[in-house]
Amino acid sequence: MRKLWPLFGPRNNAVDNPRSIFLRIPSSYDHVHLLGGAIKGVLKEKVEDEQELYLLELAVCEAVTNSIKHAYKSIPENFVCLEITISGHELVFKVKDQGQSLADGILRNRKIDEESICANTCEGGRGIPLIKGIMDQVYYHSDDQENCLTMVKRI
Numbered sequence: 001m002r003k004l005w006p007l008f009g010p011r012n013n014a015v016d017n018p019r020s021i022f023l024r025i026p027s028s029y030d031h032v033h034l035l036g037g038a039i040k041g042v043l044k045e046k047v048e049d050e051q052e053l054y055l056l057e058l059a060v061c062e063a064v065t066n067s068i069k070h071a072y073k074s075i076p077e078n079f080v081c082l083e084i085t086i087s088g089h090e091l092v093f094k095v096k097d098q099g100q101s102l103a104d105g106i107l108r109n110r111k112i113d114e115e116s117i118c119a120n121t122c123e124g125g126r127g128i129p130l131i132k133g134i135m136d137q138v139y140y141h142s143d144d145q146e147n148c149l150t151m152v153k154r155i
Contacts, residue, residue, distance in 0.1 A: 020085040027068045027097070028076040035082055036061050042084055043091070047155060056091070056153060059134040062127045063095040063149050071099025071147060093135075093151045101142035102149075 021042055025031040039057045047053045064080050072078045083094040132138050137152040 019087075020083060023082045023084075024079050025064075025082075026076055027072040027074075027078040027080050027099075029065065029068060029074075032061050032064050032068070035064055038082075039084070043086075046086055046091070052155075055134045056093075059131045059151060060093050060095070062130055063093070063151065066127045067095055067097040067099070067147075067149070070102070071097040073100070089155050091153045091155060093153075095149045095151075096146050098146050101147050102140055 021038075023035060023038055025035060036057045039060055040053060043053060043056065047056065060082065064082065067080045068074060072080075078097070078099060081094075081096040083092075083096070085092040085094075128138075131151060134153070135151040136154050137150075139150040139152075141148045141150070
């Protein structure tokens with residue numbers, strides 16, 4: 001079993017004195033909207049365009065929802081962590097969980113064209129293309145301790 005994250009502690013080794021915030025929610029869909037409100041609150045001074053702010057919230061909430069659904073199989077007794085870092089003209093969002101890791105290559109192989117998104121409408125599968133279409137960079141890393149989806153947006 002993976003060890004549980006500490007609630008507090010040093011986690012930031014980034015340069016340029018970025019500002020970071022850490023949020024942790026139970027792996028329940030009922031809590032995802034709370035992250036949406038927090039994202040708006042944290043970013044409203046940095047992201048002035050309402051549509052851009054909405055898209056960032058959408059992408060991050062989709063990533064958290066995917067974590068709950070796929071990593072934890074919708075079991076609410078776990079936690080999903082979100083780290084938001086503001087550094088200069090870059091926003092970095094890290095969605096972390098300790099559930100089942102993403103299958104190799106799934107992030108790389110998901111297309112972001114309209115045809116592939118529409119083809120997956122009924123059975124799901126739109127999350128990764130949506131996230132990749134909104135963010136400038138998307139990375140995924142998994143080890144024995146946690147899974148981490150990193151999303152970068154230049155502003």
